Amino acid sequence: MDEAQTQTLTQTQLPKPTFKRKHRKTQQKPRMGNAVHESLPSINRLQTAADSTHRRSRKQSMKGDMVNDVKIACQEEEDGEKEEVERKIEALQRIVPGGESRGVDELFEETAGYIMALQGQLKAMKALASLVEGLEKERRKFGG
16 A cells, blocks of 8 residues: 555544534523422422522521620629729728728829838838847957
């Protein structure tokens, strides 16, 4: 066989391309011949919409529950903090002289003054302690 025969033989053996016409999708509903069957797609769409709404409302409900839980936890924390502050104020009223008869603002002002007075007393006591210590060293030095 020569080349020309081989080419013609090969060309005839190759499958010929077939051109198929693409079908356009139409927006018409397929007819099934029964009114019940025609209404099924719309029922399915309604069911899907109902399921979606149910899921959405359930998510919103869960979100609302979480928000309420956070609000409750914050309120409990605030209540706990308020109780702790009240307990500390009562303790401060017992410590500061005359604190039980004062309101909170006056109590804080009195506490600041009381702390300053205590700091002054501490400085005075340190000064006296160092003076006494110095006198004892001198007495030991001179054999007294």
